[in-house]
Amino acid sequence: MSKTSSVIVVGAGIAGLAAASRLQSFGYSVIVLEGRDRIGGRIHTDRGWGVPVELGATWVHGMDGNPVIDLAQQWDLETVITDYENLWLHDTKGVVLEDDDQVELEEQFWEALDEVEELVEQMDEQNEADISLQTALDIVLSKWELSAQDRRELDYAIASLIEHEYAADSANLSAYYWDEGEEFDGEDCLFPKGYDQLVSTVAEDLDIRLEHSVQTVEYEQTGVRVLCQDATFEADYAIVTVPLGVLQAGSITFSPALPDDKQKAIHRLGMGALNKVVLRFPKVFWEKSAEVIGYIPKKKGEWVEFFNLYHTTGKPILVGFNAGSYARTLEDWTDEKIVAAAMQTLRTIYGAKVPDPTHYAVTRWGAxxxxGGAYSFLATHATDEDYDTLAEPVGDRLFFAGEATSRQYAATVHGALLSGWREADRVHKLD
Incomplete structure (x- = not known):
């Protein structure tokens, strides 16, 4: 840099904070604009429970070589490994499945996916168009002799192992590309003292303007201008790190308009829904040692999973998860109706005498x-190349980061973090 170049970073999620922190270390003048009244974006730790409770991102996926773990070790942040096998799975009537039955169900699930993979390979050889993962599963399972309860159990496995992982109905996932991408090896873990520790440490010494909702981003060969409701900022470069859902909603106007291929990629990709209802009780009435409590519902995808926070916090707190279309349906319900639905499931499992919660929280990431949702996924007719297209700069002034710009690690905190560093490095090389 012959002079101190300036950069505006739009969004104070982990991607924006990572980009800003790296650029500032390179000597750039950086301003971060954030529409919320807090930093962190989809990392949101609620500290009003006496213990940290994650309303957004919870886990670090794959600890071996993961940059989030590198930072955690550098800053001496405590982590706790999650054992997903420590699952108490209850059938539709609430009875715990025997271990052998759980093993058999999981084997059936993987067998179904193997047959889906064979089907997709045949389709690919014949140059057939993409279909949804659910359509592919239905084709495969139609050849199996399954009772209604067998199908319910498989639907539970699909919801738990796929739909909750990708924050989308299998009916919306691409059969060709749904599981593209890479993973770090090793266990998953969480931060028992709060994911916000990572956020606040990355954000140290940054100039962050909260409650500055960006409305327009103007860019030309000589620089950028970013307009908020009550303020305008100018700089040499801009890095836009808002979630895919915000780009899909058209909340930010770009002038000139974004290239056609980028706009098409934005709308081909899917923005998933994964919501939580956090329930605190007077006492523990569930299996104290369990990490995950599973339930096989009558209707696919409804209240299939509760995470036991007692295991890590010692407090009587359960977190219910819902994904995809059911998660979005619940967003239109009142908090009370959502809590009542969760309690109906818990009372099916543990009996009518289960006490009411003393405190609760409900998330609505889609609203x-x-x-605009939880995180991105590869929808039917999208491909992983769309992530690359979204990541491409527009000219030499406008750049994009965030988990939905990471072809390798989409839908993860580490994908967002790495994308922020990537764009900071890209600006620095151009400057």
């Missing part, structure tokens, strides 16, 4: 104007 959040600064998120």
């Amino acid at each position: 959040d104007p600064f998120a």
Whole structure:
């Protein structure tokens, strides 16, 4: 840099904070604009429970070589490994499945996916168009002799192992590309003292303007201009790190308009829904040693999973998860109706005498104007190349980061973190 170049980073999620921190270390003048009244984006730790409770991102996926773990070790942040095998799975009537039955169900699930993979390979050889993963599963399972309960159990496995992982109905996932991408090896873990520790440490010493919702991003050969409701900022470069859901909603106007291929990629990709209802009780009435409590519902994808926070916090707290279309349906319900639905499931499992919760929280990431959902997925007719297209700069002034710009690690905190560093390095090389 012959002079101190300036950069505006739009969004104070982990991607934006990572980009800003790296650029500042290179000597750039950086301003971060954030529409919320807090930093962290889809990392949101609620500290009003006496213990940290994650309303957004919870886990670090794959600890071996993961940059989030590198930072955690550098800053001496405590982590706790999650054992997903420590699962107490209850059938539709609430009875715990025997271990042998759980093993058999999981084997059936993987067998179904193997047959789906064979089907997709045949389709690919014949140059057939993409279909949804659910359509492929239905083709495969139609040849199996399954009772209604067998199908319910398989639907549970699909919801738990796929739909909750990708924050989308299998009916919306691409059969060709749904599981593209890479993973770090090793266990998953969480931060028992709060994911926000990572956020606040990355954000140290940054100039962050909260409640500055960006409305327009103008860019030309000589620089950028970013317009908020009550303020305008100018700089040499801009890095846009808002979630895919915000780009899909058109909340930010780009002038000139983004290239056609980028706009098409934005709308081909899917923005998933994964919501939580956090319930605190007077006492523990469930299996204290369990990490995950599973339930095989009558209707696919409804209340299939509760995470036991007692295991890591010692407090009587359960977190219910819902994904995809059911998660979005619940967003239109009142908090009270959502809690009642969760309690109906818990009372099916543990009996009518289960006490009411003393405190609760409900998330609605899809309705959040600064998120538009939980994280991205490869929808039917999308490909992983769309992630690359979204990541491409526009000219030499406008750049993009965030988990939905990471072809390798989409839908993860580490994908977002790495994308922020990637774009900071890209600006630095151009400057």
